[in-house]
Amino acid sequence: MTFTTKLDQHGKRLNRKLDELLSSHGLGRGVPARLSEAVRYAALSGGKRFRPLLVIESAALFGVSPDAAMPAAAAIECVHCYSLSHDDLPAMDDDDIRRGKPTVHIAFDEATAILAGDSLLTLAFEILAAPSTHSEPSVRVALIEGLGRAAGWAGMTGGQMLDLQAQELQPTKAEIERLQAMKTGALIQFSCEAGAIIGQASPAERKALKTYGAVLGRAFQISDDLLDAEGSAETVGKSTGKDDRQGKATLVGLLGIDQARSYLMALEDEAKAALSCFGERAETLIDAARFVIHRQR
Amino acid sequence: MTFTTKLDQHGKRLNRKLDELLSSHGLGRGVPARLSEAVRYAALSGGKRFRPLLVIESAALFGVSPDAAMPAAAAIECVHCYSLSHDDLPAMDDDDIRRGKPTVHIAFDEATAILAGDSLLTLAFEILAAPSTHSEPSVRVALIEGLGRAAGWAGMTGGQMLDLQAQELQPTKAEIERLQAMKTGALIQFSCEAGAIIGQASPAERKALKTYGAVLGRAFQISDDLLDAEGSAETVGKSTGKDDRQGKATLVGLLGIDQARSYLMALEDEAKAALSCFGERAETLIDAARFVIHRQR
Numbered sequence: 083m084t085f086t087t088k089l090d091q092h093g094k095r096l097n098r099k100l101d102e103l104l105s106s107h108g109l110g111r112g113v114p115a116r117l118s119e120a121v122r123y124a125a126l127s128g129g130k131r132f133r134p135l136l137v138i139e140s141a142a143l144f145g146v147s148p149d150a151a152m153p154a155a156a157a158i159e160c161v162h163c164y165s166l167s168h169d170d171l172p173a174m175d176d177d178d179i180r181r182g183k184p185t186v187h188i189a190f191d192e193a194t195a196i197l198a199g200d201s202l203l204t205l206a207f208e209i210l211a212a213p214s215t216h217s218e219p220s221v222r223v224a225l226i227e228g229l230g231r232a233a234g235w236a237g238m239t240g241g242q243m244l245d246l247q248a249q250e251l252q253p254t255k256a257e258i259e260r261l262q263a264m265k266t267g268a269l270i271q272f273s274c275e276a277g278a279i280i281g282q283a284s285p286a287e288r289k290a291l292k293t294y295g296a297v298l299g300r301a302f303q304i305s306d307d308l309l310d311a312e313g314s315a316e317t318v319g320k321s322t323g324k325d326d327r328q329g330k331a332t333l334v335g336l337l338g339i340d341q342a343r344s345y346l347m348a349l350e351d352e353a354k355a356a357l358s359c360f361g362e363r364a365e366t367l368i369d370a371a372r373f374v375i376h377r378q379r
Numbered sequence: 380m381t382f383t384t385k386l387d388q389h390g391k392r393l394n395r396k397l398d399e400l401l402s403s404h405g406l407g408r409g410v411p412a413r414l415s416e417a418v419r420y421a422a423l424s425g426g427k428r429f430r431p432l433l434v435i436e437s438a439a440l441f442g443v444s445p446d447a448a449m450p451a452a453a454a455i456e457c458v459h460c461y462s463l464s465h466d467d468l469p470a471m472d473d474d475d476i477r478r479g480k481p482t483v484h485i486a487f488d489e490a491t492a493i494l495a496g497d498s499l500l501t502l503a504f505e506i507l508a509a510p511s512t513h514s515e516p517s518v519r520v521a522l523i524e525g526l527g528r529a530a531g532w533a534g535m536t537g538g539q540m541l542d543l544q545a546q547e548l549q550p551t552k553a554e555i556e557r558l559q560a561m562k563t564g565a566l567i568q569f570s571c572e573a574g575a576i577i578g579q580a581s582p583a584e585r586k587a588l589k590t591y592g593a594v595l596g597r598a599f600q601i602s603d604d605l606l607d608a609e610g611s612a613e614t615v616g617k618s619t620g621k622d623d624r625q626g627k628a629t630l631v632g633l634l635g636i637d638q639a640r641s642y643l644m645a646l647e648d649e650a651k652a653a654l655s656c657f658g659e660r661a662e663t664l665i666d667a668a669r670f671v672i673h674r675q676r
Contacts, residue, residue: 113532173488193470193471219515223516235502240414264409
């Protein structure tokens with residue numbers, strides 16, 4: 083099975099699981115119709131579901147089935163979707179199109195987009211706390227602590243803050259890498275670590291997945307920035323060339339397209355090396371790194 | 380000791396704990412200075428710390444010390460402060476003054492106020508997941524599940540959505556009560572329930588505290604609306620008469636001041652009745668209900 087087929091299959095299962103979780107946590111509990119619609123729009127409007135794949139495939143290294151990893155995968159995707167809903171707001175990146183569709187504040191309004199994001203973030207933790215995520219409470223609290231750390235002010239929200247500030251400053255390469263590690267890298271890294279937590283991996287195995295996740299996060303951001311610099315809105319599915327117009331801090335802007343691309347290519351070996359302790363079992367995760375590094379959209 | 384002295388004492392301890400938690404979760408973890416400042420501003424700019432008192436005094440019914448209840452109390456206050464930061468945004472209630480000071484988006488800017496709120500919400504769950512909140516992971520996940528439920532789309536964010544929609548509709552008494560139970564009531568109720576969870580109370584005791592919390596939440600909202608209708612900005616510490624100008628749905632607006640006040644007074648006996656199983660031990664919680672019902676600010 084090719085990697086993209088696997089990504090597609092996991093994505094479809096994730097969509098079903100997310101739909102089911104949104105229903106079971108929403109129906110019969112008096113959620114206002116408009117908020118429910120906005121949350122579902124934010125969570126179920128496409129996307130590659132790349133982070134869930136990382137959770138599922140990392141957990142698989144320890145014999146955990148995709149079904150068993152699915153609630154944690156869905157929770158992490160909720161956090162990703164919340165961050166998109168908030169980052170697209172006029173006060174933030176002011177984006178109108180996402181995944182080829184109007185962003186949440188365009189399809190609804192600003193207040194609803196803020197509340198939909200808040201609701202998804204909250205729901206993610208509620209999902210992780212539920213017994214269906216793992217039978218052991220100690221595993222669930224480890225997931226919650228890790229997600230909190232990755233999504234919070236020392237991770238995702240902090241990275242978004244730095245990104246907004248970078249538009250007025252001239253950050254160095256190290257500063258750009260730090261902001262990207264926080265803004266995008268932390269959640270990608272935690273997706274890999276989450277698999278280790280669910281699989282009750284050894285500290286060494288967990289550390290290996292964290293290292294892999296950090297490399298993958300870096301690759302993901304550079305490839306995203308390259309697509310933005312080179313792509314058209316049609317193939318990328320969101321507005322492009324925008325980083326440059328907004329004066330956004332990217333490695334592509336700092337190093338130029340060619341140097342950024344060769345930097346990206348070098349990360350393939352780094353990703354492989356990080357996973358060496360798992361041998362052939364890590365094939366899909368290595369494919370995931372290749373996919374990110376060579377993707378066209 | 381009078382109730383207000385107790386509220387003041389618990390409040391000071393809570394402020395110290397919150398300050399300590401913000402430091403231990405922020406320092407050395409690369410949190411951007413501006414975001415850190417905004418989070419501290421949102422979390423440490425006064426407030427009665429009424430929800431923390433409820434957690435501490437509910438837990439005390441089961442022999443839990445204030446110190447032991449403090450992390451959960453601080454987490455719930457983080458959620459309260461996040462909700463204020465977001466609700467005050469121009470796209471929401473558009474408030475410039477809160478607790479006598481500029482609101483977060485005025486003191487900083489909109490993007491920072493959104494990110495500060497997001498960070499506080501995330502931090503609340505991270506605090507609850509940590510061993511210092513309770514030695515038993517099963518207690519921590521119960522707190523997280525309950526907080527997620529109270530703060531999410533079937534609770535606080537759903538209530539705020541209904542509140543925004545109510546400005547254009549003419550909600551009935553039942554609809555106003557439902558929206559207020561979600562927007563304000565859910566977190567107050569959970570503050571009481573959290574004490575029962577930390578204290579590993581029996582199901583009947585937990586239910587009694589939930590009932591009390593629901594009554595208290597109703598009282599809190601009506602008294603808040605009465606203060607808004609009658610008070611001056613100086614004593615209330617935020618803009619007043621605003622509900623009426625915004626066409627906000629309140630029971631005071633629907634029933635008139637006199638009828639709303641007698642409805643509020645009747646809640647004192649309901650609160651007492653809910654706590655009857657605890658006998659004299661529940662004195663401070665009964666005082667809390669009296670305080671809410673008779674407060675002038």
